[in-house]
Amino acid sequence: MKEVSFGQYYPVSSFVHKVDPRLKILFLIGYITAIFLAKNFYGLAACAFVLILVVAFSRVPVLKVLRAVRGVMILILFTAVLNIFFYRGEGDPYFQWKIFAVYREGLLFSAFLVCRLILLVTLSSMLTYTTTPVSLTDGLESLLTPLKWVRFPVHALALIMSLALRMIPILSDETDRIKSAQMARGANFESGNPVKKIKAMIPILIPLLISAFRRADELGEAMEARCYMGDKKRTKYKKLRFTWRDLLAFLLLAALITGVVLLRICLGGVI
């Protein structure tokens, strides 16, 4: 029941948590751009410095942040191995066997790529650690507003997203309840071959589906009863406002991008 905590959100109050979600999304995009603009380790060091600042001011435990990297460890290792063995540099290779060859440049380049990936993944997960799904959708809706001019249903999309997010914990509670009830009646979800396992899910899925439809119906009626009419002249309960925090974050991002570009021009590429 309460075993499932949805998403990654880490509920503490901090500077980073209080930054406007729109700015956090923009910050992430800007940061990714900076990572790809960086052509040498000094640029990445600047990015890493900013990341450390973000983590330090978010009050999310460092171990938890590093756990995000563990999730993509295989991808990172794969990239590293591929680059170490297939990057063709100049001069003599350190090691050669058939088509596999290790060059000095290959080692450097794959180290560079690994750093890049780690920074990328870590900052992206900082966004979900410090922003609730609801305010994330709010921010997205606000950022996508320009699409309204081409008649794209931004508001409906945001509503669907936030309702879906809202329903996840409810349905997961419900799943757990139904699962317990069927287990109490001797249902077995662990053993047996795959076909049997899928069949064993039916006593959970059917009641769950029925309850999901019932909930959707009830919610729709409740919204209509309160005169919900789509996004015609709707005001927001939580109005997003930029504050000094957002200005600080924006300045940090601007400084980072400028710094990275300067380092790129002055010091050249990685090799």
Next chain:
Amino acid sequence: MNIVAEHLSYVYNQGTPFAEKALDDVSLTIGEGEFFGIIGHTGSGKSTFVKHLNGLIRLPSSLKHFKKPKAKKGRPAPVLPSLKVGGFDLADRKTDFYALRKRVGMVFQYPEAQLFAETVSEDVAFGLKNFEKGMKEEEIEAAVKDAIEVVGLDYEAVKDKSPFDLSGGQKRRAAIAGVIVTKPEILILDEPAAGLDPLGKREIMDLLHRLHGAWCKTVIIVSHDMDEIAENCTHVAVFAEGRLVYALPPKELFAKADELKELGLDVPLTSKLCHLLHEKGIDIDCDLTVDGFVRAVLWKRGGAR
């Protein structure tokens, strides 16, 4: 089967920021043959407690990777929780939880949410087919018929109906039939009468009395409704904030009206009436069931017995 729980504790989401203590050092014994009531507020730990009884929530020592906590300097080793249900030791990893669940039936809150099969009789047979592998078709049918009839439904009329075509009260009874079909020795019900009209409530309670003794030796109900508890139970346990506060027969428990009020709990109507009469100088000694109260009042008047 007696139930003996000692030092039960449970924390949801241990080790995360969402950690929540649900049970705190609960020791309670429930004897065979009792009609046992458990009351308490939402979040008082009562549902968590009953989920332990058929192994839906496991004791830490019955899980893999369990490490015995060591004694720290100057402090004795923490007492491990233990729970025995009849011959089953739930603290032991080797316990056959499957066999346990057959003997301890559990009806959850709003059990109609667990209905899934195409027909009522198939749904009722689900538990039986799970527990009694290799049972003959005729035997299954006979057991299903018995269970549907004992909950007060018309077997011929409902057996081929979809469970979703039944009325609310019928659905609930069909769901209960799906649990008692295996004739569990202990039957646990979480808010069995929640959301039903007064007549439906009455019918469910009558059903539980029919089951108690004849089908299931012990019945345990979790409830908010003090009248329901006073009317039916032989023993009542009160939970508050994960702790067991009282475990007494209803008459002694509801004499503590002030203490209960402090816990945010009410007393049954009969107990309130006794109190009002007491203020007027009339002392009534009764067992707090409606019948018992009426009889005691009439006796006091010196009229009919």
